[in-house]
Amino acid sequence: MKRTLRSRWRRAVHDGVRRALGFLPRESRFALYRALVDCDPHPDPRLSLHIADTRDDLEACFALLHDAYVASGFMTPHPSGLRVTPYHALPTTTTLCAKFDGEVVGTLSLIREGVFGLPLQSAFDLSSVRAREGRIAEVSALAVHPAFRKTGGAILFPLMKFMYEYCTQYFDTRHLVIAVNPNKIELYESLLLFQRLTPHTVEHYDFANGAPAVGATLDLQQARLDFQTVYGHKRERKNLHRYFVETRMPNIELPARPYHTTNDPVMTPQLLDHFFNRRTQVFDSLDLRRRLLLHSIYDLPEYRDVLPALPARRPPGLALRRHRRYSLKCPGRLHLHGWSDAGPFDIDVVEVSLSGFQAVVPRPLPLDVWGTVSIELGLGVRSTLQVAAVRGVRPGGSCVYGFRIDEPDAAWRACVAALESGCTHRDLRGAVTDVPTEPDVRIVMA
Known part of the structure; x- marks a missing residue:
């Protein structure tokens, strides 16, 4: 009971602060957000960040995400206690993981545009982004453990830095897109310099349980210059240009690649079976086209028995070419x-x-x-x-x-x-x- 009252009190305080900020001019609000930046270039050595590619790490990331989404009203509770989407089955999706003392305390997923498209394209027009050169990835499935949400970005900023380095150096991605709650969009605009896809809010975004959402994009090539303009004159712990572009953190473990691949597939047959057939029934919910696409990607014999079943006779026009697990540059x-x-x-x-x-x-x-x-x-x-x-x-x-x-x-x-x-x-x-x-x-x- 006390915990519920405290939660309601904090929510009321946050709503009051947001309403008060709403009376300030946009430039003043953005300046205030930037003044609150505290990005530590030497985080606690107990913090480690890497790609989630084991069953335990993925399970912890999906569980943390489930609890965060349920608490925010972005999904109804699932019996598995996990939030797993069809996009997590693709080799073009990478889940980033932050651990503190060996416990997963933060996660986000990068969904590069692939055979399933992008989650937010069902609600937002991406034609202006696609008209420019460079691959697109959606930032999705972001969650930070409640115990670390009041620590001034001690987990969030390292996760964002990991995302920036991975996308610019390893993921062959130029454009990021996001769909976020209207209450959060100004943080992405002011701190990370995202630009809205459209001025209006989508009132019912199905991928987030019908919650309202605002779409935005960031050109990572241009962002490097814009970060310098906005943050270059600031001192170290408030200088996001130096933090993202120049600082090197031993806490971040970037992938070791013998070849110049640009994605990091993690789903073994065992992991696909565990997360998409046993812990959840995501594969059962897929339409025929998506089932065929998965078979065209994971075309090795060891995957055959864990992928969603195909009908004996396929409708005409659904034959698909092979899609590769690895992309190259x-x-x-x-x-x-x-x-x-x-x-x-x-x-x-x-x-x-x-x-x-x-x-x-x-x-x-x-x-x-x-x-x-x-x-x-x-x-x-x-x-x-x-x-x-x-x-x-x-x-x-x-x-x-x-x-x-x-x-x-x-x-x-x-x-x-x-x-x-x-x-x-x-x-x-x-x-x-x-x-x-x-x-x-x-x-x-x-």
């Missing part, structure tokens, strides 16, 4: 033979097979002209191939070409085999031990 240099403008050209390889690859090229190329390409598959792992472009398209300002390989070398064969057989990001870590490497030569990624 491998830098390379291409030189064409016997062409007037032979290069070399910088390219980014984004998809590989044993006999060819797709690459983003800054300019149009001739077809069926052979050349030599040197591709950095991972740090110190290089493949040199004879290739020819066989097809090309121009989506926007870049050119995407498909290349045919004359003869794959050992490094290329090993990379393709690892990507096709690996279930999770951990499976790739030992994949380069027998591959010839060139540790003294590397191509620096932009």
Whole structure:
């Protein structure tokens, strides 16, 4: 009873403060929020942040999220005590985890746009974001343990920094989007410089149990400059530019990648079965198209029995191409033979097979002209191939070409085999031990 009264009292105080702030001009409110920033560049060493990829860590993250969402009215209680969504089953979703003294105290999920789209696209128009170059990821499933919500951002700011570093350095993401309660949107606008997708509020957002929501976006490429403008003159613990862009925290464990992959799949067959069939029944709720998409992603025999069942006869028009578990961004240099403008050209390889690859090229190329390409598959792992472009398209300002390989070398064969057989990001870590490497030569990624 006392706890309920205290909770009601705190809620009443917070509502009163919000109403009082509402009478201030927008610039004054934002200045006040920024004055309250306290980002410690040397957090308690008992705090650790990493990708959640074990059953225990994922279970703790989903339980923390469930309790936070139930308390906020964003979901009804689930018998499992977990909040698990179909997006968590995808290899393009990464769950970040904050622990204090070994206990999960904070989490958020980054859902990069993939085969299921994004949760908020059901309520918000993303055409203006998609019109710009760069991949999109939705910041979702944010929760901090109640014991750490009054500690001046001791968990939240490190989580936000982890998110920034992961998206800009590892997740090949330029644009973040969020859907948040109207009471929270000004914190994202004032502190993190998000911009609203539309001026109005969506009154009933289904992904949050029908609660109202405001959509917003952040261009991470532009944010680096904007953080400098807004925070560059402030002292250390209030300088979010220095905190996000320059500070390095030993508390944050970024993924170790032998190849230049840009996502970190974590769902083994056992984890999919545990979270989506046994602890919840998320797979049972999926429509046929989403079931087919999951089968096209997890196309290894060991996944077959845990994925949602497919009908014996599929309706016409639902055949789907294979979708890869890993995405890539491998830098390379291409030189064409016997062409007037032979290069070399910088390219980014984004998809590989044993006999060819797709690459983003800054300019149009001739077809069926052979050349030599040197591709950095991972740090110190290089493949040199004879290739020819066989097809090309121009989506926007870049050119995407498909290349045919004359003869794959050992490094290329090993990379393709690892990507096709690996279930999770951990499976790739030992994949380069027998591959010839060139540790003294590397191509620096932009």
